[in-house]
Amino acid sequence: MMPVRRDLRFALPPERACDWHQQGSHVTHFFNALSLLFPAGERFFMDSVRNYRDRIHDPVLKKQVLGFIGQEAMHTREHIEYNDLLQNAGLPAHKLDRRLAMFLNLNRKMPKSFQLAMTVALEHYTAMLAGLLLEDDTRVGGSVEGYAQMWTWHALEETEHKAVSFDVWNTVVKPGLGRYLLRTGTMLTVTLVFWLIVFDYHVRLLIADRKRGGHLRGMGRVVKFLYGPRHGVFPGIAMEWLRFFKPSYHPWDHDNRAQLTRIDGLVAAVDSANAANPAALKASRRGVRAVA
Numbered sequence: 001m002m003p004v005r006r007d008l009r010f011a012l013p014p015e016r017a018c019d020w021h022q023q024g025s026h027v028t029h030f031f032n033a034l035s036l037l038f039p040a041g042e043r044f045f046m047d048s049v050r051n052y053r054d055r056i057h058d059p060v061l062k063k064q065v066l067g068f069i070g071q072e073a074m075h076t077r078e079h080i081e082y083n084d085l086l087q088n089a090g091l092p093a094h095k096l097d098r099r100l101a102m103f104l105n106l107n108r109k110m111p112k113s114f115q116l117a118m119t120v121a122l123e124h125y126t127a128m129l130a131g132l133l134l135e136d137d138t139r140v141g142g143s144v145e146g147y148a149q150m151w152t153w154h155a156l157e158e159t160e161h162k163a164v165s166f167d168v169w170n171t172v173v174k175p176g177l178g179r180y181l182l183r184t185g186t187m188l189t190v191t192l193v194f195w196l197i198v199f200d201y202h203v204r205l206l207i208a209d210r211k212r213g214g215h216l217r218g219m220g221r222v223v224k225f226l227y228g229p230r231h232g233v234f235p236g237i238a239m240e241w242l243r244f245f246k247p248s249y250h251p252w253d254h255d256n257r258a259q260l261t262r263i264d265g266l267v268a269a270v271d272s273a274n275a276a277n278p279a280a281l282k283a284s285r286r287g288v289r290a291v292a
């Protein structure tokens with residue numbers, strides 16, 4: 001699997017930044033909370049892999065690392081603009097982004113192997129959530145087009161490069177019990193911290209947007225979206241999360257590459273939407289510039 005850098009732009013209607021999801025503003029803010037994690041988070045991922053670039057000699061893996069960095073750089077750029085729209089809508093997006101960056105900067109003082117283990121664990125998270133989004137049409141189906149396209153694009157590319165940091169890990173860290181314990185122990189820590197931050201950011205966005213109202217029904221939808229037995233996020237990723245603890249685990253054990261056949265169609269749809277309505281793309285950029 002060779003990750004390809006795709007330079008895509010999305011028309012995100014600024015006035016829908018707080019309620020673009022088909023299931024309303026409370027579920028929208030769950031995705032928005034995730035979006036706030038990407039700029040600082042993905043820079044951390046890129047740097048933790050770059051730390052080991054000199055030790056990767058296999059030409060295929062070298063190319064995959066370049067593709068991985070290229071994709072994450074595009075995701076960072078697009079989520080910075082997305083988050084600017086949230087800031088423009090009166091949400092504390094910049095403050096929360098800076099807070100995460102400060103926290104991750106503390107982690108940059110930790111051993112490089114720990115930083116890479118964090119990336120491997122968090123890439124497993126992005127791959128699990130991406131897989132769920134791609135396989136279950138209730139995740140972003142029926143939502144405002146630009147936002148749904150952007151999340152689908154991100155999910156497809158996370159799937160495409162899901163094994164890269166793991167293959168770097170297996171190449172540069174000495175095999176054995178120590179490697180297994182570092183990988184799985186880091187996953188346990190990451191799981192706790194990741195969901196605490198997502199929960200905290202989600203609540204802060206909901207509080208900042210509290211004037212919108214409809215909280216009882218909105219929270220009911222969030223609970224169903226996250227915990228519902230049929231389509232809930234947590235039941236949906238539970239088995240995949242457990243699989244990470246198998247000593248022989250590899251990200252492609254869950255072979256969902258069939259989803260990737262959607263990429264070309266999505267790129268064509270985004271390009272034609274932008275060509276048909278350049279004003280929508282400009283409006284999205286104007287929203288960003290209003291903050292800058």
Ligand SMILES: [Fe+2]
Binds near residue numbers: 042075
């Ligand atoms: Fe990404």
Ligand SMILES: [Fe+2]
Binds near residue numbers: 045072123126161
């Ligand atoms: Fe990623």
